[in-house]
Amino acid sequence: MQMNEMILVSVDDHVVEPPDMFRRHLPPRWRDVAPHVETREDGSDVWVYDGNEIPNIGLNAVAGRPEDEYGMEPTSFDEIRSGCYDIRDRVRDMDANGVIGSMCFPSFPNLCGQLFSRSSDLEAGLAILQAYNDWHVDEWCASAPGRFIPLMLPPIWDPEAMAAEVRRNAAKGCHAVSFSENPSKLKLPSFHDEHWDPFWQACSDEGTIVCLHIGSSSKLVFTAPDAPIDVLITLQPINIVQAAADLLWSPVLRKFPDLKVALSEGGIGWIPYFCDRVDWIYSRHHAWTGQDFGGRLPSEVFLERIVLCFIDDPSGVVNLDRMDIDRVCWESDYPHSDSTWPISPEMLWPAVGDLNDDVVNRVTHRNAMHHFRYDPFAERPREECTVGALRASAADVDVTPRSVGRRLEKKTGSADLLSIPHKGMT
């Protein structure tokens, strides 16, 4: 296999929602309370909902921006690449990067819809969340058949409503849901509480994979108020190990044996170390902690049930034989600052080029197709889905960085993030 023969499906990208998204999907009764976009005096665009303003942070839409113009400042739609919010340009940006399929996490509602859970009127919140899901499935994804894996948001304030929304979306062909890596940090019950059982049961019944994205606890790990932002950017992905441990030692995986969970943007380089660690703890401590995995090891259960996801992780790829090769998926993370766009194939190939073709195919697309119930080949022949074929069709897409002429005056520190509540920066 050559680099251009890879078929790339990314199970982690992000949409910056376009201002008109609710127009066709919200019943008239709720139109006055729907989130809408306003332009602030500084020229930045914000979503406004229920008295809250949600800016679009620079690092969340830096695709196509020069690296010395990255930053934490709020942005306007005309400062970000149109592929962030325009579905036609998004598809062309995917083509230019050789990516056939993509699953898009939300931006302004937060990673698992936390914003809607803070609605003063939760009936309105549910209607708006459902409109969001309808827009995502019926408009964003449906505009480009065969190019997107739909991903729904759950009404996290009500497990029965979550279950109903999972079933409603599954009936429409959406089999992935974004949930919180740690609902306890959102002041909701933890994974250890049976509170969530109706939700887990619905996902299990419908074959809907639960995606826990880094940052979806709305809690960043701060080392110190004066720590430079590099510290936070370093720690953000590896903090998913907290969710991994929480979930593994909780009853969830053992109680719902058909449930699938993905650690979105979680990386894979830490997995062998984590597996060694949990098995040692189990052997040493289960006699007094009461944990029981039957005749199995915790690492076996973990690797068998968790879909692992990585963007660019050479030390993880080297250790693929310590994971379940059928449960490792690739990500592009467009348009965030960790994204490898527009050179994803060039970044990925050195890590996987020496593996056998079957392993490359699993990691680049087959595992994603299986676990997320997605089939691009139903829409176009396989040979037209390769990196080379897609890029050939997008030779006219300009991927050179475009300056917007703004540059931070001061260094951004971790403490600057404290003033931007409820936003990840992944």
Add this chain to the structure above:
Amino acid sequence: MQMNEMILVSVDDHVVEPPDMFRRHLPPRWRDVAPHVETREDGSDVWVYDGNEIPNIGLNAVAGRPEDEYGMEPTSFDEIRSGCYDIRDRVRDMDANGVIGSMCFPSFPNLCGQLFSRSSDLEAGLAILQAYNDWHVDEWCASAPGRFIPLMLPPIWDPEAMAAEVRRNAAKGCHAVSFSENPSKLKLPSFHDEHWDPFWQACSDEGTIVCLHIGSSSKLVFTAPDAPIDVLITLQPINIVQAAADLLWSPVLRKFPDLKVALSEGGIGWIPYFCDRVDWIYSRHHAWTGQDFGGRLPSEVFLERIVLCFIDDPSGVVNLDRMDIDRVCWESDYPHSDSTWPISPEMLWPAVGDLNDDVVNRVTHRNAMHHFRYDPFAERPREECTVGALRASAADVDVTPRSVGRRLEKKTGSADLLSIPHKGMT
């Protein structure tokens, strides 16, 4: 090389301080305020200092206890193995485990002496801390020449006093100091503040290695109040990645190029992933964050300056070629629950047995000797320092688990730890 030919030096063990420790080392003026041991109504022994009671938590002294009697309950001296606090029995327990050298972290003062920093009279606090260090160096370590690497505690409330104490102890041959993995969490300035420069300078001048032990921020990472204790035990070591990132992106390593830092009990399995990550972040973000490592990569600076430490970490050992083989040290962690005592050689050998002898010697003892300025061979011939030789001399030591007839009535959850302030459980 065979297993019995290894020479083992552990750079992380723990002493449970004996009740009479201050008798010979504290000026009369302070004897009335010195910490002392009292027995509570439940039969457990506690240290009492300045109105605070500090229990000895079960997991901190489980060596020799059956695994179904592990737990978080307070203990008394007669319930724990005498090697925890008695220097003669400690040496015999080391012999029985084939360990020639050991560096012992404190117990009741917390990992970097936090207890003394909370003294209502800091003049008394300093006198008591100095007495602690004198006991540790002149009594605990000096009782068994050639068997211990001395480790001092710093008066963390005053960087100038820290520098003076570093110099005072260096003159006595102590070249290791325990400091906090994150002083910001102790309500002190962070690594990013020049506040600590006198301390870093003294350590740099004196060739004193700064040991950052997991848990020395006095902050545990809790996922949820109802998370089982297994979650916390899993996450405790990997949280050192926070200190690693904090230190690497701070000015410290670049400002003090001769300073050495050890990540005590930090493990090594996560290192290759961490190195990939920081280099990617540097290449992608330094243009706007302003980080500058000259012509080098952050991972190069990290690996060149940080001494890495592991107890039992098979996936880390497999990736030793991604680290600096001259800066990886082994640990035993006696008598904590992560310890491999009394089968440390049997646990370590399968991981290192296939490496060449030179690498095994570096990891098991040569690196420790170099970075911690310790030389057991000055006291006894090398051939008498091997696992086989030491164990042959300790054939009469009984290492079978000894029941104390107590067993937890209920499961311990993470929340139970919240009631035990300032204690790690590593």
